[in-house]
Amino acid sequence: MLTQAEQRRTFAKAERPGDRHLLDRRLGAGELVMPVKGRYIRKPLWDSLSYGDRIAYRLRTICREHPDWVLSGVSAAAIHRYTSSMYLQRYVHIAVTDPHQTGKRGLVVAHYTPDLQVVVVDGIRVTSPEQTMFDCARTLDFPTAMSICTMGLRATGNPAASLQDYCAAQRRKRGLPRARFVAEHVDPMCTNGGEAVSLAVSLELGFAQPQCQRQFISPIDGGAIYADFTWTRDDGSLVVGELDGREKYVNPAMTGGDDVVAVTLREKDRETEINMLNIPVVRFQMVHVRNRTPFEQRLVAAQVPRPNLGKRTPFTGYVCTEY
Template identity: 30%
Template sequence: MKAYPQIDRLLDQSEQAQCCAYSTDPLIHKGLYRRHLAGELAKPYPGLYSRCEYWNRLNGAEQSLHMARALTKKHPNWVFAGLTAAAAYGFEHQWFLHHEITITLPTHGSYRPHDKLHVIYSPYPKHDVVTVNGIPSTNKARTLVDCGNTQGFRGALPIFDSAAKDGLNEEALLKECSLTTRDCSNIIKLLRHTNAASENGGESFARGTMIESGFAEPRLQVMITDPATGQQYRVDFLWHTDDGRIIVCEFDGTAKYVDPEMTGNRSIQETVQLERNREQGLRRAGVTEIVRLTFNDVLQIKPMVAKLRRAGVPTVS
């Protein structure tokens, strides 16, 4: 393919700026499109391009931010909202939720969105626009309200938990909710279950799925002491049942066995032995059931429900 040094420079500059390549020059645009057809460039959004190798290294949130930064140049009056704004603020959430870019507009007018763009039609004053991570966004309260109304309970709970660690202002949130003229019941439910003690977005997603599935809300990050050794163990989720049993649930991932940062460079065999010692210590401390959940268990819901029911986790009516 014919070389265009200016296209390579544009791609280099875009990667350095952590955004997609975009050009109003017809020749450059045509050259980008030809490279896309040749399989060299990804085209995640109409008119936006990125080298495939670079693009595929990004997670869903990073890809959304790359697109939003480029779209800010193309549409300087756009205000990003919902999950796109949540990514800009760094609120924890599941990356697979990023299917589209979200903006807010006051009215439908003659504008028509497409499958890569989600528009929340609701008035938003210009003086409340916050530029965060290089992206004009709705403020934190409005971002949470939009996410709470669009991502479902288990999808939004990690965002609310993350915001709680950052100093969630419930009064501002409820005020913002009332200004949108939308039903606030989803937001009130999320606030009722928001917990800054959640260690990460995966655990928040799991807890949200448990609550949606009718299980009692667990206690989080509880310290349990092995009476034989004095060793303390922190468990992800814990329930006390009416008949005196103690049920613990651990949200596991393969990373705890293979990621050097999580294993302390121990071998898999050493890590497995430590997990076995941990389980024995928990049982000596009175834990009667230990449930291990994977992310896929939670994502698919039914495997999670089956495991928790077998363990006798309490439910709510």
């Protein structure tokens, strides 16, 4: 059973009481893991999986038991690989075309989707990329919606205008103003979800929309250097914002195989080159962004323009209950 499940990239399920007893015994011995009640996987395999793959295993297992289901919202976003955040996956979100089937039943939330657009991704039926981004934009909180839509646009290679056009064509949908607000401000130039969240939080704090991944020319060797965020102050001068995430220092895909010291020194060299252009750099971390106050203090001290302080948005007072 375990081998067959691994070939399907799903969890194993005991069909007979005797099998359940054997699996539970191996679970108690530490050989197996039970990510979902009554569903098992070998511990070495589970430990080797990324967060995105762990989510996919869980959803693939559920959809194999319910082959007529179509995943939507954050569940579809996980299969599309627009997010790998485990905390978003408390519930399984599905789309239904019958309004009488909507509602929450245990860990399953059914959403009425009359204009359902279905695609198959890695063997799983999910809503289309555009519909998935739209549903996330209108139902999630602003930072999470911005992160998913940013990665969705990057994955599809589409510009923000494509999402804007899709949202503009929708009528009488719950949360439509929120979706249009996300589409208006999302920037696929953000290279990862952390940058997208930082952008969203800065906008919620009333700061001006920055230019993402602006290119500068190095005064040392004439090469191209890129800044995460660039704002133009009221006096016309520039200020650069740089997000220091742990991943850029430890993820081999981002470090180019270099160690932490080499990556850190390269970052310092890049900051020096920007400073030599007479452009100050304000650095911040995700802990600052999540806590907001340290992030706000840094941007205020850097004299980042704040034209929207106190202005209401479609997300003002909105409480997300999707996860």
